[in-house]
Amino acid sequence: MTLAESWDRYAVGSKPRRTTNARGETTWLNWTQYPDHGPNERVLGPVAGRSVLELGSGVGSNLAHLVTLGATGVGVDVAPAREEKARQEWGHVAGLQFRTAEATAFLAATSETFDVVLSIFGAVWFVDPEKLLPLVRARMATGGILAFSHLPPGSQAPRPGKAGMRHDHTPDEWVHILGSHGFGDVNATVLAPPQGAEVATMLVRAVAS
Numbered sequence: 001m002t003l004a005e006s007w008d009r010y011a012v013g014s015k016p017r018r019t020t021n022a023r024g025e026t027t028w029l030n031w032t033q034y035p036d037h038g039p040n041e042r043v044l045g046p047v048a049g050r051s052v053l054e055l056g057s058g059v060g061s062n063l064a065h066l067v068t069l070g071a072t073g074v075g076v077d078v079a080p081a082r083e084e085k086a087r088q089e090w091g092h093v094a095g096l097q098f099r100t101a102e103a104t105a106f107l108a109a110t111s112e113t114f115d116v117v118l119s120i121f122g123a124v125w126f127v128d129p130e131k132l133l134p135l136v137r138a139r140m141a142t143g144g145i146l147a148f149s150h151l152p153p154g155s156q157a158p159r160p161g162k163a164g165m166r167h168d169h170t171p172d173e174w175v176h177i178l179g180s181h182g183f184g185d186v187n188a189t190v191l192a193p194p195q196g197a198e199v200a201t202m203l204v205r206a207v208a209s
Helices: 003-012 059-066 079-092 103-111 129-138 171-179
Strands: 051-055 071-077 096-100 114-120 140-151 183-191 201-208
Touching: 051 201, 059 071, 059 079, 059 096, 079 201, 103 129, 103 201, 114 201, 129 140, 129 171, 129 201, 171 183
Parallel strands: 051 071, 051 114, 071 096, 114 140
Antiparallel strands: 140 201, 183 201
16 A cells, blocks of 8 residues: 555545634644644744745645735645645635645655745654755745644554654754754744643744754
């Protein structure tokens, strides 16, 4: 089974996102695996007028939110079913594109430059950072923001990458890895889960230097 087929199969069993969040908003950004928990798009700084790339964009809800705030967005996902669903849901939003591709293949082929790159339980978690990060940095403007989230090392997750494909690193390890690939001002934190839950979320933010 190919990587795309694995993610397509995973997508079939995924629950659809709610139409509104606890605040009654129809678009929002969520870094964690829990609804209405954790920081929002402010992690990225102002996004209006900025070009945003999401690696592992899924059905596009997080990226669509940033575009409603004035960004232009490109969402890349390896699973064809994800692009189809994203286009059905958000195809009417101007300034928003979705593409089916493996992250490193897209980055190696594109000539586009991005101000913001994000990955929420996405490609940064599943692709070797020694291969991915140089490609990400090459397509980022200096001073741009890279931000991503994933489960802390040792956590269990019902995703195709759980059997050895995930690239789990501690906050200190991410600081070192990102620093060696052209990123500075790295802030890597573990967000505590909401009351009643046990699994935390790691959130990492870095600046392209």
